[in-house]
Amino acid sequence: MLDVAITRRVDGFTLDVALTAGSGVTAVFGPSGAGKTSLARCVAGLERPDAGRIVLDGQEVFGPNAWVPVHKRAIGYVFQEARLFPHLTVERNLLYGAPTGTAPGQVADMLGIKPLLGRRTAGLSGGEAARVAIGRALLRQPRLLIMDEPLAALDARRRGLILPYLERLRDHGIPILYISHAIEEVARLASTLVLMRAGQVVRSGPVEEMLSDPTVAADIGPSQAGAVLSGIIRKIADGLAEVETPAGCLHLAGVEGGVGTALRLRIRAEDVIVATQEPVGLSALNVLPMVVEQVLQGQGPGVMVRLRAGDGALLARVTRVSADRLGLVVGRPVWAVIKTTGVARLDVGGGGLRSI
Amino acid sequence: MITLPPEALEALTLSLRVSVVATLASLLPAIWIARLLAQGQFRGRGLLDAVVHLPLVLPPVVTGYALLLLFSRSGPFGAVLEPLGLGLAFRWTGAALAAAIMALPLMVRAIRLSIEAVDPKLEEAAATLGASPRKVWWTITFPLTVPGILAGVTLGFAKAFGEFGATITFVASIPGETRTLPSAIYAFLQVPGGEAPLRGLVAVAVVVAIGAVILSNWLARRVAQRVAGR
Numbered sequence: 231m232l233d234v235a236i237t238r239r240v241d242g243f244t245l246d247v248a249l250t251a252g253s254g255v256t257a258v259f260g261p262s263g264a265g266k267t268s269l270a271r272c273v274a275g276l277e278r279p280d281a282g283r284i285v286l287d288g289q290e291v292f293g294p295n296a297w298v299p300v301h302k303r304a305i306g307y308v309f310q311e312a313r314l315f316p317h318l319t320v321e322r323n324l325l326y327g328a329p330t331g332t333a334p335g336q337v338a339d340m341l342g343i344k345p346l347l348g349r350r351t352a353g354l355s356g357g358e359a360a361r362v363a364i365g366r367a368l369l370r371q372p373r374l375l376i377m378d379e380p381l382a383a384l385d386a387r388r389r390g391l392i393l394p395y396l397e398r399l400r401d402h403g404i405p406i407l408y409i410s411h412a413i414e415e416v417a418r419l420a421s422t423l424v425l426m427r428a429g430q431v432v433r434s435g436p437v438e439e440m441l442s443d444p445t446v447a448a449d450i451g452p453s454q455a456g457a458v459l460s461g462i463i464r465k466i467a468d469g470l471a472e473v474e475t476p477a478g479c480l481h482l483a484g485v486e487g488g489v490g491t492a493l494r495l496r497i498r499a500e501d502v503i504v505a506t507q508e509p510v511g512l513s514a515l516n517v518l519p520m521v522v523e524q525v526l527q528g529q530g531p532g533v534m535v536r537l538r539a540g541d542g543a544l545l546a547r548v549t550r551v552s553a554d555r556l557g558l559v560v561g562r563p564v565w566a567v568i569k570t571t572g573v574a575r576l577d578v579g580g581g582g583l584r585s586i
Numbered sequence: 587m588i589t590l591p592p593e594a595l596e597a598l599t600l601s602l603r604v605s606v607v608a609t610l611a612s613l614l615p616a617i618w619i620a621r622l623l624a625q626g627q628f629r630g631r632g633l634l635d636a637v638v639h640l641p642l643v644l645p646p647v648v649t650g651y652a653l654l655l656l657f658s659r660s661g662p663f664g665a666v667l668e669p670l671g672l673g674l675a676f677r678w679t680g681a682a683l684a685a686a687i688m689a690l691p692l693m694v695r696a697i698r699l700s701i702e703a704v705d706p707k708l709e710e711a712a713a714t715l716g717a718s719p720r721k722v723w724w725t726i727t728f729p730l731t732v733p734g735i736l737a738g739v740t741l742g743f744a745k746a747f748g749e750f751g752a753t754i755t756f757v758a759s760i761p762g763e764t765r766t767l768p769s770a771i772y773a774f775l776q777v778p779g780g781e782a783p784l785r786g787l788v789a790v791a792v793v794v795a796i797g798a799v800i801l802s803n804w805l806a807r808r809v810a811q812r813v814a815g816r
Contacts, residue, residue: 274714276714299713301714301716301719302716306714307714309711313708313710313711315712316708316730316813317813317814326712326717327714352814367714370714
């Protein structure tokens, strides 16, 4: 459990944040220059705030009369670059901060780096180095793991390869503060989302709620916005998985995992079409009856619409003209159309959302 | 094969002893000062920097004269050390001290540069892994600095081996006690017919100097490869 309320001024920039991070992954999301890294460094003890308090598991690590130096905070930190020690082998890197007698086996297995143990670090690929850095922070047995854009230095393909390892890490149970400006990573991993802008926390809340909120969508950027649904595979037939979500049943192609697998789906607002009458003769398989819950007009020609069905919410991006013509007002029942091929492109993550 | 006359052989062994002792004696202070200058934040940092570099810019004769003032029988250190039988003036140990002081700035420079070249991001990473500043130094900074230390040692050894001005001023040129290789070369130059042994000595000086550089480059390359993770 992490409790932060700090201010710090550097070169005309003011960081003024308050946040609480519990178990699971708390994602700190915002554009570059929002102060995310500065916040992370303050929590870790690499930077010293001007005022405020930082309390970790009931221990005040920073306060008016408290200062615990970085090496005594028991916080693991995964930096943007792997920062492996070049003069040590992978195994000795992994065990650098671990209590004596620790074996790297289990963690190395989880991260798929067991074959690398005897290697020197210079020959590692970017993805391998990133996983070693994560394992090293984990073996230190931290009370909190801070990950500061650990995938930012990797290309999209490598990111895709590492995300499943991070999902396993999340299910490992250790609280994680995940700094990112990539919304698809946040959507796959986070249970709580903290939105930062210009040194301040704009909003925070459970990730499903936040990502289906049209006002948050404006911060994320309309083309990146999209709601997150958790679901369970109920049936697999004809290459399509039938996934039960709180918003209704979806049919998805190219989903990994068997019946009973828990999934987390991000459905981009751009991939959702809104119809006021039940569509007929459509090739799209996923048509969900929903209700307009919120309509938010942005500055541009687009309108963000939050749709709800039961506990599930979707976000749809339509033009202002369509919104007017269709009469999309709060309370109006509509059909949300999601093309199956569209869904196949969605970011589908393994591992269930933990209940918050 | 060059056969050396006994005086030349004597000068060579003395010079090797003096420069090895001088290099070893100044190594730890050099590392300590280099670390202070590279990482320390304290008042008088600039002053320390200047004082350490002084022997590099002063005429060596001046440095030797200063040592003489400090360590002669009537000097502040000499008055204490001489009665104990530990006097340095006109002894080979004095030659080693003069060589050490002349070598120190070169060693400090090389080591300091290599400490500053260690990526502070690695030291930060080590700290987040629970390493105290002391552990960070011994497990990260120091091992990564080793190639620079070796370079400093070579430079220092070469400087100590060739040191002449401060040595001859401080400890004179007593055969068997303080007549190092450069002093001997100088002495042979002063006598008519001294050219024959002179050539041998010069050849030895060149061989030792080149040998030291080759050895140290080889060592430094091996260490650098290890340190770079290859």
